[in-house]
Amino acid sequence: MCGISIDMERKPYLTPKQQKVLDFIRKRIGERLPPTIREIGEELGFKSTGTVRDYLKALMQKGLVRRMNNKSRAIELTERASFKIPIIGTIMAGKPNLAYEEIQGYVDADDLFLGRLGFDDVFALRVKGDSMIDAGIIEGDIAIIKKRPHADNNDIVAALLDNNEVTLKRLRSKSGKFHLEAANSNYAPIFEEFKVIGKLITVIRKY
Amino acid sequence: MCGISIDMERKPYLTPKQQKVLDFIRKRIGERLPPTIREIGEELGFKSTGTVRDYLKALMQKGLVRRMNNKSRAIELTERASFKIPIIGTIMAGKPNLAYEEIQGYVDADDLFLGRLGFDDVFALRVKGDSMIDAGIIEGDIAIIKKRPHADNNDIVAALLDNNEVTLKRLRSKSGKFHLEAANSNYAPIFEEFKVIGKLITVIRKY
DNA sequence: TGACAAACCACACAAATGTGTGGTATATCT
DNA sequence: AGATATACCACACATTTGTGTGGTTTGTCA
Known part of the structure; x- marks a missing residue:
């Protein structure tokens, strides 16, 4: 009962057919393109475009779908309807x-790993070694880095060292001066010259 | 030079304008909808639809773009051009x-965390506690689980215990019998009754 | 019984969109 | 000089797509 009631709070009641229309729109958006009105009609077996428009109107009134006038395929799902x-x-x-x-x-x-960041500002590093193991970052992980020339104390950053190596470490400040610290007691802190090139925003590991 | 040559192998040469057209298409697809021919023209300052079609033809010949005939907005990026x-x-x-x-x-x-799995087969667990810390899985991580009623030895699985709790543990078989094992020496193996409900396929951590 | 919503249809029309033909100009390569 | 590619434009036309009006049927609720 608990699960159901939570569900009810999130989604307005939809008739089975309305749900099918919504599902088809979602499927098409996920696959490639939002459908046209006639494509929806064909899929669901409606012979009139008016029928489809009735459904879209209902979905819009329930706040699940947004449209732009006079634009082909301009159907989008609202947050309430977006896939979770x-x-x-x-x-x-x-x-x-x-x-x-x-x-x-x-x-x-959609937002799972990047949110609404522009792709231009992002790159990835494949983690090597065990220097960040105490932070739960292990060899083979993909570290998603947002490009930034600076970061705050305790942020995990991608830093460029003098030898042109890029390394993932925690940024620390001590009496106004920054250095890099591994999350593994076997590694010494790095006090050399370095440049912060980005901040760690996400770690992804695939099995 | 090395970086450039790798790049050349992956992408055919594009003129700056062609690159701009491709970027715009990619941007629009990412934001919402692929653009129409006229929308591309407006953005890039072309006064003729023919011009845009010339560009699309070029991008198609270079294998970066695919289209469907007589369908509005039916532009898609090929694997070579898809965002990486x-x-x-x-x-x-x-x-x-x-x-x-x-x-x-x-x-x-696109494939980063789910690949081409159907969403129906997937759910997520937010990790609590430190029982998998030696596997680099820490409190707050989001564990993406693919529903499966069984798994193999050494897989990390989501398992349903007798008390209806779901737990993330490593599946081990010993002399033909399965049990669950934490990745933390402070926790004892679990030999109680349990049911495998899915297999861990991805871990995501956001900072 | 009447009001209302859901669930359809037909069809005309307008707007958006893709297609096709035929141009011009410039630069590069042979 | 001729071939080829890039980089544009104009414009007519066909097709797709969205819009609007006006219906019918069925069930529910007051």
Whole structure:
């Protein structure tokens, strides 16, 4: 019951057909392009464009869809409708299909790793070695770095060393002077010259 | 020079204008919708749709763009052109703008965390506690789980325990019988009854 | 019974969008 | 000099696509 009530708060009631229309739009947007009105009609078996427009109107009134006038395929999903992966807590046991008991929130699939950053400002490093292991960053991880020429104390940064190597370390300031610190007691702090080229915003690890 | 030559192998030569057209298409696709021919023309300052079509033809011949006939906005980027975040090694120092010296590869922004999985098969867990810390999985991480009723030895799995708790642990088999193991010597292995509900495929951490 | 919403359809029309033909000018390469 | 590529433009036309009006049927709720 708990999971259902959370769900109800997030989404307005949709008729089964309206849900199908929404799902089709979502599918098409995910695959490639938002559909045209006639494409929706063909998929759902409607013979009139007016029918599809009735559905779009309903979805718009319920705040799930936004459109631009007189523009082809200009259908977009609102935040309420955008795809979210549920973050679950406990799960109902003893059922053929798992039922989420406690949904703690949602991860927006689009924003998951980059948010609304421009791609231009981002690059990735593949992590080598174990110097950041105490921060949970291990060999093979992909570190997503946002380009920035400076950072704050305790930020993990990508820094350019004198030998042109790029390294991922924690930035520390001590009496007004910055140095780099590994997250592994086997490594000594780095007091050499360096340049901050970006700040760590996300770590991704694939299995 | 090294970085440039790698780049050349991946991308055919584009004139500056062609690059601008491609960038605009990419931007629009990322923002919402692929542009129409006229929208491209307006953006780039072309007064004729024919001009834009010349550019699209060039981009198609170079294998960067695909189109469908007589369909509005039906422009898509091919794999060669799809957005990739560069994974860099060393970086050229002493320049006003950083220049990538050694590009080891690219992370495809779309595939980055889910690949081409259907969303239906995926859910997320927010990691609590430190029981997987030796595997580099720490509190607050988002664990992306692919639903599966079984897994192999040494896989990290989401498992449902008798008390309806879901836990992230490593699956181990010993003499034909499975149990769960933490990646932290402070925790004892779990030999109770459990059910595998999915396999860990990706870990994401945001800073 | 009447009001209302959901769930359809037909069809005309307008606007947006893609296509095709035929140009011009400039630069490069052979 | 001729071939080729880039880099544009104008304009007509076909097709796609969105809009608008006016219906019918079914069920629910007051």
